[in-house]
Amino acid sequence: MRFGNTIIQPASGDVAGKAAFSALREAWAGFSSANRTTGQANLTTLQRDLDKQNCPPELYGIIDSLKAIRQRIVTNTLLAGWTEWSICILIGLVVAGTVSSHLNIVLALALLLAVIGVAAITVWIWRNRLSTYETACRLDGAAGLQDRVSTAIFLSDSRDPLGMIQQQRKDAVARVAKVDSRALFPLQMPATAVHALVLLLVFGGLFVYRINHRAPLVSLLRSTARSSLVQSIFTPIVHAMEKDLERTIALVTLKPELQPDEVRPGEALPVADDLWQPAEEKAPDTKDAEPQEMADEHGDQQGQPKGQGNPNAMPPSDEQQQQGDPNGQPQEGKQSDAQGQQSNQQSLTKAMMDALKKMMSNPKDQQKGNQQQNPQNMQQGGAQPPGATESDKKGDSKGSSDQKQNASKSAGSGAGSQEGTKEMLKGQPAKPVNAVPDRVALEASGYKEQTRMRVDTETGTAHMATQGASPQTEAVINGAEQENIPARYRLYVQRYFEHADSGSH
């Protein structure tokens, strides 16, 4: 390590520490002397104090004036610096006195900081105080002396063989005698003194308050926390947040169990009965339901155990396995629990149904899109999509959404809607959360005679032929179209069309 001309080499023990300290000190001394030398080289008159003995007697008056001016400038600078520092200290004291319970420690610390700061500011300002020459420049600028005084100071130790410098000195002295330096450089309070005074008063009041009371901010926070107004504001918010959290947990738990319901080519279609259950039949106060379990239960009730009817389906959950049906056969004991869960899950199912209906109920876009995309369907006209009614035939787009509701109603009624307890099972253990696939693995070629559906590029917006649409022999749902459907809605969309397709036959 090198500081200036001194090389510091690492060593061990006290000797190394002393050597390093001395080297640092020498480096600092060298740095300081180099700075002084550079300053003197640049401006020879930057010496702090002009030696009167080296000056001609005619300049004594100017030097005395400059000395007084410099003292005033230094005093004003010190006052400004101290005031700024005191403002910082007072702000800190006010803040600390507001929040801190240990005012004594704060006061002691503030006093220490104030003393250190004042000392540092004093030293700094004294070290960087104006030189006599710089003061003369200030005087020239303030009094409009056109650099007479500064030139005279600069030439104070110069010989004058030609007499021009003498003339210049006389001119400068004559001009300075007419200048009132006290008026030009008055002692004045800093502009921030008012701020400091206000802060001092604030802190004084706070200090008097703190003698018999504790920190006001802490007391305020405590009383605020206890107030009924805050309670009335925050309680509903907390309650709503809890509900959202439970719903989110239920939704996340639902997704991994949806995978067994994925339809593969040649497989029997599962019946998503509850999805099409009318909203009026569902309990309004149920929530946190798990629709997938409910669908599984319905499948069991219909005598189509997953283990038998769908050998490629995923195995049931661990909870179901513990309940003793590893082969997917229906059990009576399991049914009661499932009914309770079903009722709790209906609320979520309802919410999802609403979202699905909303997604699919853009009448204008549906009509326009179907007219553009399925002209053949328009021409065929005779066949109707599953669940279509007279409103669809009339081209009433609103009626299409209603029709879908009717279709859902009819599908729900025929798919094993069950009554169950509507109490939420809080003691139910959490389902294992598996990774949710971003894309549902569907093969469009496996779907026969399904309604042609066009999925718009906008996420979550599906367009279906609702006017003059006829059932098609092939599903045109391909991978590209499915990409535009959110993953959590794909199964329901798929089930919808599967159900409609089966209903038409």
Added chain:
Amino acid sequence: MTASVGTEGQKSNQPAAPGQPLGPQAEFLAEKMGEVRREISKAIVGQSEVVEGVLMALLAGGHVLLEGAPGLGKTMLVRTLAQAVALKYSRIQFTPDLMPADVIGTSVVQESGDGTNTLGFQPGPVFTNLLLADEINRATPKTQSALLEAMQEKQVTVAHTSHQLDEPFFVMATQNPLEMEGTYPLPEAQLDRFLFKLRVPFPGRADLNDILDRTTAGTTVQVHPVINGPQIMEMRRIVRTVPVAPHVQEYVVKLTLATHPEGRENALATKYIRYGSSPRGAQTLILGGKVRALLAGRFNVSLEDIKALMLPSLRHRIILNFEAQADGRTTDDLLEEIAGKIG
């Protein structure tokens, strides 16, 4: 080419003694310059800044380039000044066919008294004290450059022989900024040899009325010489003794460097200036500041002197780039902005 050689002025005043203290001499200088101003004002109406600049250049030992439209009294000013300072005066009308020999002189065959012929130097009109180079930008660069050595070295070289010019040698060139067709703009090297470039403004209403009164009434103005060549040389010596404070000199250095596009600290110069001021610009600022201080009755150069002389000293030493011309920027407003940024 028109060249005329005037008569040497009368020596009405004795020059100050070299050993005499400079203080009284400085006061004498200020007094004499005041008299010159008054004499010039007899013939020249208004144009006080131009007159002041010409006098400062005369005392500083430099040359002046006057730029102004025709009829503004440029030639009249030079002729009046020559009469007021009692100096030998020559005028050269620069034309495209003017040759260098027509300016500095040439060697001709001269017949001596014994019947032998010898080559002798015939001095041109440049051998004078006060030379008026009228419409200098109408001559070819070759002829223009004939003045280079004379202006800087105060000598001319013909046939390997150098001939010293008389002191004081003071060139005042004029050029017309309007008629640029058929002109040869002065090269930068020659422009840099002019101490000041003064712009002669159009007179105001009052001055124009005064001009009409004086020039159409049939009255003649008699200008008396109030100072002579030796006095001017002594004044030049006095001028150089005026002290300059360090911060004033530092300001001059900053200002000069700020005109250079190479400096990273001045984005304005980097953007608009192709070439900045030469060191002669800084010398001009200091020297002109000294003269201005003495003429103002001061014995030191102040920052105000430097700022007042910035434009005539530096405007012809800065070359703007294409972007400045495209943006319509002039050297004067750029210099003002640069000086404003320096403080």
